[in-house]
Amino acid sequence: MxxxxxxxxxxxxxxxxxxxxxxxxxxxxxxxxxxxxxxxxxxxxxxxxxxxxxxxxxxxxxxxxxxxxxxxxxxxxxxxxxxxxxxxxxxxxxxxxxxxxxxxxxxxxxxxxxxxxxxxxxxxxxxxxxxxxxxxxxxxxxxxxxxxxxxEASGRRLLAEVWAVAHGLAEHVAKTRGVQQVEIAGSFRRRRETVGDLDLLAAGGDPEAVMKAFTTHPEVADILGLGDTKSSVRLASGLQVDLRLIPPESFGAALLYFTGSKQHNIQLRRIAIEKGMSLSEYGLARGAKQVAGRTEEEVYRALGMSWVPPELREARDEIERAIEGRLPSLVDLSDLRADLHMHSDRTDGRESLETMVRAAKARGHGYCAITEHSKALPMLKGFDEARVRRSVDEVAAVRQRVPGIRVLHGLEVDILADGALDLDDDTLALLDWVVISLHTRLGQPGPEITARVLRALAHPRVSVMGHPTARMIGGREPAAFDMERALEEAAARGVLMEINAQPDRLDLNDINARMAHTKGVKMVISTDAHSVAQLDNQRYGVFVARRAGLEKGDIANTLPYEQFMEALRRARPGGASAGGARGATTTAAKETPAAARARGKAARGKAARGAKARPARRKSR
Ligand SMILES: [Zn+2]
Ligand SMILES: [Zn+2]
The missing domain is CATH 1.10.150.110 (DNA polymerase beta, N-terminal domain-like)
Incomplete structure (x- = not known):
C-alpha cells in the first residue's frame, strides 16, 4: 500500500x-x-x-x-x-x-x-x-x-487510482506456481485516462491454485464468480476485476482481444478475412489450422504488420502505419530528464523548495523548474513582484545547497481575465521559465477566452502554457477557447505546451497533444507536483504522450539541460531563459535577439564547463 x-x-x-x-x-x-x-x-x-x-x-x-x-x-x-x-x-x-x-x-x-x-x-x-x-x-x-x-466519468476511475492495486493483483497471481505470464489488459493497458473494470489474463499454472490466489488477495471484498477459466471479484474499493486463465498457445490472441479497443480489433478481423483467415480470442486460424496466437507479435506479423503498442490501438491510423512500417517510436518515462512544474510550501505546496529539488534529483532528473503561483491567487500565497525578487536569492541558495541538478527559477503566472499576465515585464525578466496558466474565469465564452489565450501566448516572456484547458477529469469541463488557433499561435511564437501529469488533469489530453504535434508545437511533460509523492505522477503524462503517438523528439524535457536551454533561446530569442538559469538576473526586458544570442553563447560556455565537472549520474527510475 x-x-x-x-x-x-x-x-x-x-x-x-x-x-x-x-x-x-x-x-x-x-x-x-x-x-x-x-x-x-x-x-x-x-x-x-x-x-x-x-x-x-x-x-x-x-x-x-x-x-x-x-x-x-x-x-x-x-x-x-x-x-x-x-x-x-x-x-x-x-x-x-x-x-x-x-x-x-x-x-x-x-x-x-x-x-x-x-x-x-x-x-x-x-x-x-x-x-x-x-x-x-x-x-x-x-x-x-x-x-x-x-x-460520463462516473463508474470509471482514474488510471492512477487503480495503478497500484492492479499491479499488486497481477504480481500476486504471477507468484502462483507454474504461472508463466500475467497481463493487465483492457483500457488499463491502453493507458486511458480512466478505467472501468480490470481484466487480468494469466497463462500456466494449476487453475484451482491460480484462482485461489486471485480470490484470496487481501483487497478482495466479494467473489462474484469462481470458475476454472474465469473468476470475478469486487475489491474493497468497489472496483470489479476479472481474471481469465488462457492456454499458452492462445495467450497473445486473447491479450489482443481483451486489450481492445473494439474498433481496432474489428479492423484486424477484417484484414484477417481479406487474407483468408479468421481472428478470435483463441487465435488466428486458416480453416481449422491455427496460424498464430501465442504472442501478439506473432498475430500482427501473420497479418502483415508490425506490433502496435497498446496505447495506439484506438482505430485512428495505427493499422495503416503498422502495415507501412511507419509506427512512431513512442517516448518513454526513462527519456525524461526534467520536471518543469513544481510547487513548494512557499505557496500551496507541502514541502520546502530544497526538499522538492532534492526529490527531483533523486528521481534522476538533471534539471527542474520551481514554479510557484502568482499574486492573482492570494489564498495560495501567490507571489507578487517583491516576492519574486526575494525568490531569486532563495533559488540561488538552493542551487548552492543541492549540487548536481540545475534549477530553473520559474513561476506559474496567471493569465488574467483580459489575457494580460499577472506580473509586470521587469519581474518576468527575473525568471528563467515562465509557465502561464488559466485558473480563474474559466467559464468565459469561446471568443472571449480565445482572445485572452492568444494575447497571453503572444507575450514575449512566455515559455510554456500550463495545463492548457484547465479541465478536471470528472469535475470540470475544459475551457472553451479555440485550441487549434491557440496551438497555431504557440507554434508561431515558439511557446511550448504542457502535458500536465496530474492524474485528474492530463491536460493537454491525447487528442490535443496529437493536434499540437501536427501543428509543430513541442511539448513538455511535467507533474505540477505539490508534494514529493506527486513527482511520481510523471508516468501518467508520458502515457498521454504515447497515446498521442509522440516520440522523444517531440518532448522538450527529454533534452539534456544545455540543449534544452539552447532550444528555448532559439525558440524565444529575448524571452524568458534567454540568459540561462544562472544569468537570468541580468536579462533586460528589451534586449535584442542578437544581444541575447551573444550572451547565450557565453552562458553556454559556462554551462558546458559545469557539465564536464559534474560526475555522471544514473537514472534511478
Ligand atoms: Zn495551475
Ligand atoms: Zn501548478
Whole structure:
C-alpha cells in the first residue's frame, strides 16, 4: 500500500466521519493524518514495521498509529469498516462534486433524504436545492452542471487510482506456481485516462491454485464468480476485476482481444478475412489450422504488420502505419530528464523548495523548474513582484545547497481575465521559465477566452502554457477557447505546451497533444507536483504522450539541460531563459535577439564547463 493509498483512505474516513456528524476536531485529526502520510518521503509501510516510528510523525498519536498499522496489515481498520457500513459509497462520492463537501452532503441527507446522484439531480431540477440553508440558486446550477460533467466519468476511475492495486493483483497471481505470464489488459493497458473494470489474463499454472490466489488477495471484498477459466471479484474499493486463465498457445490472441479497443480489433478481423483467415480470442486460424496466437507479435506479423503498442490501438491510423512500417517510436518515462512544474510550501505546496529539488534529483532528473503561483491567487500565497525578487536569492541558495541538478527559477503566472499576465515585464525578466496558466474565469465564452489565450501566448516572456484547458477529469469541463488557433499561435511564437501529469488533469489530453504535434508545437511533460509523492505522477503524462503517438523528439524535457536551454533561446530569442538559469538576473526586458544570442553563447560556455565537472549520474527510475 503506497502512502497515497493510505492518505486517500484516511481522507475518506474523515469525510465519512464528517457526514456522520462527528466532532470537528476528530475529523480534522484524520485529515491532518492523511496530509502527513501523503507528504512522507519514506514509505509508511516501512515505518509501520518499526517500533515508535509512526508515533514520531507530527500529529500521529498512539491511536492513529495503531490505525495506520491496521490498514498496512489488513487493508482496513475497524473504524473504517464501521463507517463504510454507515455511510454508503454513493454518499461519499457526492462530496467530490464541485460545490459540495461533507457538510453540504450532510444537509442534503438530513433535509431532503438525498442518497444518490439521481436523488440529487431530481432535487436540483425541481428547484429544491436552492431552498436549503447556505445553498441558493447559483449553487444549485453549479451542482447540476457538475452532475452533467461527471456523468460520463462516473463508474470509471482514474488510471492512477487503480495503478497500484492492479499491479499488486497481477504480481500476486504471477507468484502462483507454474504461472508463466500475467497481463493487465483492457483500457488499463491502453493507458486511458480512466478505467472501468480490470481484466487480468494469466497463462500456466494449476487453475484451482491460480484462482485461489486471485480470490484470496487481501483487497478482495466479494467473489462474484469462481470458475476454472474465469473468476470475478469486487475489491474493497468497489472496483470489479476479472481474471481469465488462457492456454499458452492462445495467450497473445486473447491479450489482443481483451486489450481492445473494439474498433481496432474489428479492423484486424477484417484484414484477417481479406487474407483468408479468421481472428478470435483463441487465435488466428486458416480453416481449422491455427496460424498464430501465442504472442501478439506473432498475430500482427501473420497479418502483415508490425506490433502496435497498446496505447495506439484506438482505430485512428495505427493499422495503416503498422502495415507501412511507419509506427512512431513512442517516448518513454526513462527519456525524461526534467520536471518543469513544481510547487513548494512557499505557496500551496507541502514541502520546502530544497526538499522538492532534492526529490527531483533523486528521481534522476538533471534539471527542474520551481514554479510557484502568482499574486492573482492570494489564498495560495501567490507571489507578487517583491516576492519574486526575494525568490531569486532563495533559488540561488538552493542551487548552492543541492549540487548536481540545475534549477530553473520559474513561476506559474496567471493569465488574467483580459489575457494580460499577472506580473509586470521587469519581474518576468527575473525568471528563467515562465509557465502561464488559466485558473480563474474559466467559464468565459469561446471568443472571449480565445482572445485572452492568444494575447497571453503572444507575450514575449512566455515559455510554456500550463495545463492548457484547465479541465478536471470528472469535475470540470475544459475551457472553451479555440485550441487549434491557440496551438497555431504557440507554434508561431515558439511557446511550448504542457502535458500536465496530474492524474485528474492530463491536460493537454491525447487528442490535443496529437493536434499540437501536427501543428509543430513541442511539448513538455511535467507533474505540477505539490508534494514529493506527486513527482511520481510523471508516468501518467508520458502515457498521454504515447497515446498521442509522440516520440522523444517531440518532448522538450527529454533534452539534456544545455540543449534544452539552447532550444528555448532559439525558440524565444529575448524571452524568458534567454540568459540561462544562472544569468537570468541580468536579462533586460528589451534586449535584442542578437544581444541575447551573444550572451547565450557565453552562458553556454559556462554551462558546458559545469557539465564536464559534474560526475555522471544514473537514472534511478
Ligand atoms: Zn495551475
Ligand atoms: Zn501548478
Amino acid at each position: 503506497t502512502n497515497l493509498d493510505l492518505a486517500r483512505l484516511f481522507q475518506r474516513l474523515a469525510t465519512m466521519l464528517e457526514i456522520d456528524g462527528a466532532n470537528p476536531f476528530r475529523v480534522r485529526a484524520y485529515r491532518e493524518a492523511a496530509r502527513v502520510v501523503e507528504s512522507q518521503a519514506e514509505p509508511i509501510e516501512a515505518l509501520a514495521g518499526e517500533p515508535k516510528r509512526l508515533e514520531e510523525l507530527p500529529g500521529i498519536g498512539k491511536d492513529l498509529a495503531q490505525k495506520i498499522r491496521d490498514v498496512v496489515a489488513t487493508g482496513s481498520t475497524a473504524l473504517y469498516d464501521e463507517m463504510k457500513a454507515k455511510v454508503p459509497e454513493e454518499i461519499v462520492a457526492l462530496t467530490e462534486l464541485q460545490g459540495l463537501g461533507p457538510k453540504r452532503v450532510k444537509t442534503l441527507m438530513e433535509r431532503l433524504q438525498i442518497h444518490s446522484r439521481q436523488d440529487l439531480e431530481a432535487a436540483g431540477k425541481t428547484g429544491r436545492l436552492r431552498e436549503l440553508p447556505g445553498f441558493g440558486e447559483v449553487l444549485e446550477q453549479k451542482i447540476l452542471k457538475a452532475l452533467a460533467a461527471t456523468r
